[in-house]
Amino acid sequence: MPLISSNTLHLDTSYQYQSTEALFDEYFGDEGGTTKQSLSEAINLLMRGEYVNVSEQRNVTHPQTRSYHAVVTANRRDTRFADTVRKLRSGNWFGATGKPITAVVNIGVGGSDLGPNMASFALKEFADDHQSHSLNVHFVSSMDGGQLYAVLPIIDPETTVFIIASKSFSTIDTLANVNTVREWIKPQLNQEQWLQHHVIGVSSNAKKMGDYGIPEAHQFTFGEGVGGRYSLWSAIGLSIALSCGLHTFERMLEGAKAMDDHFASAPASKNLPLALALHGIHNREQRGINNLAILPYDGRLRMLPNYLQQLDMESNGKQASADNHAIDYPTGPIIWGGFGPNGQHAFFQHLHQGYDDFAADFVLVLKRNAPTFNSAVAAKLAEQQQLSVANCLAHRRLMWFGAKNTESPRDHYPGGHPSNLLMMDELTPESFGELIAAYEHKVFVQGVYWKLNSFDQPGVEKGKKIALDVMGSLNGDADTAFDESTDAIIRRYRNM
Known part of the structure; x- marks a missing residue:
């Protein structure tokens, strides 16, 4: 079985049309195009923070945020990030009227919402520091106010802190939500009280946060070289740390750093992000498959397809090269998908017997512990996890091998649909960090091959x-x- 492993993440490429080694030789040959040497140089530049986003003339630096130390250092070396998380999670942040804060609302969109929301949901059960204080973290992104309709009735202006998360601090979607909140708090708080005690800003633009009236002590910054869709590791991840605790946030960063090290050092035949990229290139260019279904078989990862839509399609959905020449070849695929077990009762019928070609990434967690339940309930939950594993393997197998039936078209399954299986023994903050970083690097490799700027x-x-x-x-x-x-x-x- 062609299994490629990093620390906690495993990739099975058995149901692909060619081997990883053959594809590496084919697409990164030593003559013309993007060579193995030029790819290696691009990876080294990325790992050193020297790869250039040519459109915006700035270095790409998100891998440099993969440590808790980097996040703290970016915020004045006085551990304000850690202090703010501990203060809010312990119930020691008090609002303007003296009441302890019990809710946080992260207002952002795109990379300021998708990554933090996904990670907070996926890692919630790993929440550390055993706080007795209840802190509910909500996410608001939609410009139409639909999410505010749901959140505002269940929070109190006097006990809520709002995180305004925006790289530029000028995103119209985000500011539209903030302006509505400013009206909503007026019966109980004036603007100065609200800004001084109930607002945190996270942005690359400290000046705009200051001009808006956010106290410097409540401003958190990250570098201009950290793209929005790559920013969950930075101060934008404040909402993750508030949801799950500092230790869990740090473990997630460590997992991403482990994938960085693997990506930079593993040989081509054993390099997990490179393998994902190569099979994706082959399916797009040689098989003519224009879409990739993301199918997580663990409910904690159900937001993964939405996150990867932005990561991949905003990065590589381009028709111009990095040096601004028109291209006449396909680039990044359409990314779609959904929670696998629910998809089986929705769109899997089309996948098994429809006419359209597709590729798929199945994401599987083999085991899930249930330490907060008694042994009988834990045993039943283990049976459910086993059921999920069985269904994942069965549907993936059927999509590849099919089931031929020449006598009954209704019972004919054509098969031939390639897929990857990304597998974790257990979902942990480390394996989650590795998973997300692996996809980031996959997108990077494909962008280098297609000669794109994946960062505009x-x-x-x-x-x-x-x-x-x-x-x-x-x-x-x-x-x-x-x-x-x-x-x-x-x-x-x-x-x-």
């Missing part, structure tokens, strides 16, 4: 600019003409 997002920025023009027309501040459909809807909106 010009399509996103263009859409935001058009939205501002449309907003002006919706408000009546401008009378810009767009197209027949858009103009008609704007008129309908303004007439309501």
Whole structure:
């Protein structure tokens, strides 16, 4: 079995069309294109914090945040990060009216929401320091206010701290939510009380946090070279530490650092992120498969598909090279998926018997302990985990081998769908950190091969600019003409 392992993560590529070694020779040959030597140089630059995001002319530095020491050092060396987490988790942060804080709301979008939300949910049961104080951490991202509708009725302005998480501290989605919160708190707090006692800022832009009125002691920064979708390891991970505790957060960072070391040193035949990248390139270019289904078979990882959508599609969904030349070949695939056991009762029918080609990454946890339950309940939970393992292996096998039946089309399963199996003996903060870092490095390798800048997002920025023009027309501040459909809807909106 072609099993590739790092410290706590294992990759089975048995159900792929070629070996990792053959693909490495094919795609990173020593003549033309991206060679093995140039890939090695790119990896070394990334690990040293010297790989350049050419669009923004800054070094890419997210691997340098993979230590608790780095996060603390970035915030004035006086352990304010640790002190803030301990203060809130112990019930020793008091609001403007003297009541202890019992809720935290992280307001962010994209990388300021997807990674922290995913990690907080996945690692919640590993919460450390055995606090007796109850601290509920919520996440709000949607610009339409839908999540505020759900969160505001269950929190109290006097006992809630809001984290404004935004790399630029100018993201319109995030500030729209913040502006609504500023109105909501007015019956009980004035603006100065709210800013002084109930707001924390996390951003690369300390000046804008200060201009907004957030006290310096409540500002947490991270480097400009840390891209939003790579930022959960940095101060953006404050909400993770608040949800799970400092020790768990540090263990997650250690897992990511272990994957960095593996990626930088393991030979090609045993390099887990490289193998993921190579099989992805082959399926995209040679098999013509334009999508990858992410299928976690552990409920704690159910947010993984959403996170990987941003990580992969925002990084490598490009039609121009890093040096701004048009390209005429496919790049990153469409990423989609869902919680595997539930998907079996939804979209798996199409996967098994539909006409479309796809590739899949199955993510499996073999064992789950249940220390907080009595032995009888723990045994039943172990049986459920076993059921999940069995279903994961069965469906993955059927997608690859199929089940031929020439007499009954209804009972024919064509198979032939390639997949990876990413497997952990147990989900721990370390194995979670390794998993996420492995995907980051996979995306990096594919970006290098396709000659992309995986660290910019010009399509996103263009859409935001058009939205501002449309907003002006919706408000009546401008009378810009767009197209027949858009103009008609704007008129309908303004007439309501």
